[in-house]
Amino acid sequence: MRASRVRDGLVLLALAMYAAPFFWQAMTSLRPDTELLPLTHLWPSRLTLAHYDVVFRQSLMPRALVNSLGIALLSTLLAVGLGALAAYALARLPVRGRSVILLGMIAATAFPQIATVSPLYLLMRALGLRDTWLALILANGSFTLPLVIWLLAGFIREIPRALEEAAMVDGAGRLATLRWVVLPLVAPGMASAALLAFLFSWNEFLFAYSLTATEASRTVPVALALFPGVFEVPWGDIAAASLLASLPPILIVVGFQRYLVRGLLAGALRE
């Protein structure tokens, strides 16, 4: 009884250490500038939306939010679209060297970005794609593709073959079976893969930082890292901007926790 009390206390302490930074960041974003530095009392005397006003009117953030949303959605579409087709072939069709390809997929998920960023930079420059959405869509899409293929091949293998065979006995071709039987059944798996791919693209920093130059394609993490401070660092504005940058991850965790966890576990443990 006493041991479990101690344990509950420690767990609560750990959770407080997770809640506190979020809470502090939210509070900083609502705190008047005059009460930020130095910090003399925990609770502000009043709350203000001035920092959000600055972020929306005078920073790159609004444009970066549009860029990030577009780039993350399109690279997710690229990865899940191509990934689903490839995963079906690897899970169900006779492919020579299947295990080599699957092993290559795991090896590719381990690639450090720092090792491929220099060739990608030269490649995008040579193709005239620097500072465009397309450069980041291709870079993020290809970077998440191995994980998506790996996940979806596992999910497809879980579907009973009999269902597909029944459809084919009824005269449906392979592609019709894929479209009308396999894809609907694997939809939850596609959701898991898509959420992970979207999170990766939304959070990605190194490619976005090195392949972009102007607000035409700067994403949210880059805008946040480059947040301008003329004479001093505007901590309240940065706190407001980082809360905006956290919105999609927050929505995904709150709304799709189950799918996200499922994808995470499958990615690590291979169901």
Added chain:
Amino acid sequence: MTDRRLAWILLAPALAVLGGLTVYPALWVLWLSLQYRVPVFSISRWAGLEHYAFLAVDTRFWNAAWVTGVFTVCSVALECALGLALALGLRGQYRGRRVALALLLLAWALPSVVTAKMFEWLYHPAGGLVNFLVGGRTINWLGDPDLALPALIAADVWRATPFVTLLCFARLLTIPADLYEAAQVDGAAGLQAFARITWPLVRPILLVALLFRTLDALRAFDIMFVLTGGGPAGATETLTVYAYRALFQTMQMGFGSAIGVVVFAFVMVVAVAYLWVINRQDQTA
């Protein structure tokens, strides 16, 4: 159309994208690392292994390798220990468990630039919560060469422990409760039950988590680049930060690529270990 042909048609687009944007760059970086390539001065000539020979005697490289090693070993060890402990603690808590897991998951799902900015502010000498809580001191956590690396590791531990917790937690849920009841009847409780039941079942998962975290720690970039920029005085300059600076701040595409290749090599060693573990677990399962 035969299934074999269809398979290649379905695979072709994905393999083309991966070939062009992952495999080709991976080979190109090896090639680049053997060249002197400084685009701003139009320098482009063959260097052979000169960059690697220079790295062998480059004190900045050895410092970066040391920092990367300390960062990786300390973060991963703490993350695994705390992650398992938190998973064990959460196992029994039913009220608010969903909220607790969502909170942890959120820390993991946040962009690491956000985490870096958040901790930069928490560590601020005059305005940070950390100094306020330790009694209104003005410790310069990120400006002191002795404190910067531990402060960086703490931020990474905060960010990545939930990943370990989640994996362990998922495994713990699959252990049937009657195993513990049977153990209790046999007089094994507390530590003994942990050693006999929990640990053997959770160990394989913890090993997978450890390898995943090691991979991520070796190639980590955003959190140190944004939080400390590698400073002060190189105290937090990892191999990835050094490579980035060589590539994009001094524009030495060849030399920076050589450092990238070294990171690549370290990561591949861990990845091979991971594949080996997965294979062995498949055979025993």
